[in-house]
Structure formats: structure tokens, C-alpha cells
Amino acid sequence: MLAQRFIQLSSRRLQANQPALSKFAAPAAIAARIQARHVAFQPSSSPVQTTPAKPSDAYSILAAQRRLRPVSPHLSIYRPQITWYLSISNRITGSLLSGGLYIFSLAYLASPLFGWHLESASLSEWFGSLNAFAKGGIKFMIAMPFTFHSFNGVRHLVWDVGKELSNRQVQVTGWGVLGISVVSAMVLALLV
Structure with a gap:
């Protein structure tokens, strides 16, 4: 876990400091099995601020997403x-x-x-x-x-x-x- 966090932080620093090497930062993060959250581009002059979700909120976010998913039909609705x-x-x-x-x-x-x-x-x-x-x-x-x-x-x-x-x-x-x-x-x- 600590090694993944280290690779994640260093690949972000590499990408921020040297944009020419950014094409190598994403494969390094993928190789380390790090999931990146991409933020949509906003054309305004102010940068987009994101706040990380707290671990306690993660379950409620997941439950809210599951409520919006379609339910697959059960066998009871089909004619045998x-x-x-x-x-x-x-x-x-x-x-x-x-x-x-x-x-x-x-x-x-x-x-x-x-x-x-x-x-x-x-x-x-x-x-x-x-x-x-x-x-x-x-x-x-x-x-x-x-x-x-x-x-x-x-x-x-x-x-x-x-x-x-x-x-x-x-x-x-x-x-x-x-x-x-x-x-x-x-x-x-x-x-x-």
C-alpha cells in the first residue's frame, strides 16, 4: 500500500513538473495498479477544485450509484x-x-x-x-x-x-x- 502511494505521488509530481514526460507517468501509474480519477476540463480561468471523499462517505456514494443502476429482469417475469x-x-x-x-x-x-x-x-x-x-x-x-x-x-x-x-x-x-x-x-x- 505504501509503495503504491509512493509511485502515485511521484508519477503525479513527474507529470506536473515535466509535461514532456507526462506520457510516461500514466503507464507507470497503470503498472502500479493505481486508479486515477480524471476531472472534466473546465474552460474558465479558475482551476477546478476537487475534494477527496472521506472513507465514511464512500459507502453512501456507492449505495446512491447502485440505486440508479438498472435492475436485470428476474426469471419470474418470463413465460416458462x-x-x-x-x-x-x-x-x-x-x-x-x-x-x-x-x-x-x-x-x-x-x-x-x-x-x-x-x-x-x-x-x-x-x-x-x-x-x-x-x-x-x-x-x-x-x-x-x-x-x-x-x-x-x-x-x-x-x-x-x-x-x-x-x-x-x-x-x-x-x-x-x-x-x-x-x-x-x-x-x-x-x-x-
Whole structure:
């Protein structure tokens, strides 16, 4: 802090005493990360007097400036769109799929320690003992996030190529991804 103040004062003195060297004073102040406050030129004969702001007044000046700034619009004023829902759904399904895989993998590795039976024979026996409605529901709950995340990933790859980027095309492909995800999840759930 003291070094910055020293460079600031010496660059001001250099600029005031030797106007020919003033072109070097500003870069020295910039290199020392010193912010300069430029005063507007006043053509009257009297010099412009500036008074430095007190540190206690700095917060009130900043608060007054913030009141004059425009407020950015919040999401609540916009009409919800399909792209919002698909974007957050893509993130949620990706988190659910990867989180579920990690949790099951850790449980499978820890199952011998705790006496859990997570081997394939036990899981298929448990699943086979369920009624048809429960089986279809479980398969749909697993297939829907998988198909949605997969088809929406293909949609994003198409966007990366630079295709289907107009507003209308984004909406059409969004509804298409949603429809094909539901249909393919139902088909996977109804497979025997």
C-alpha cells in the first residue's frame, strides 16, 4: 500500500513538473495498479477544485450509484418455455443416473462386509417375485431418465454441429425428444 502511494505521488509530481514526460507517468501509474480519477476540463480561468471523499462517505456514494443502476429482469417475469424444463431435466437425469450407478457400485462392493445379497441371482429372484404392474413401474422409472438423457444428449450434439438452432427448431426438437423418450421408455418397460 505504501509503495503504491509512493509511485502515485511521484508519477503525479513527474507529470506536473515535466509535461514532456507526462506520457510516461500514466503507464507507470497503470503498472502500479493505481486508479486515477480524471476531472472534466473546465474552460474558465479558475482551476477546478476537487475534494477527496472521506472513507465514511464512500459507502453512501456507492449505495446512491447502485440505486440508479438498472435492475436485470428476474426469471419470474418470463413465460416458462420447454427449453427451460428440458435443460434442468437433462441435468437432473444425468445426476440421478450417475449417482445411482455410484451408489449401487459402492453397495455392491460393500455387500460382503454387511451381509447384503446384491448378486445377480438374488436381484433377479426378488424382481421376479413382483407383480407385473410393479415390474413395469420399476423398469419405466429406470428407462425414462436413461432414454431422455440419451436422446437429449444427441440433440445437444446436433447443436454442437451448428444445426437446428433457430427458436422454432429448438422447440420442435425439444418436444420431439420428450415424446420419443416417453415412447421408448414405455416400450422398454413393457418388454418381458
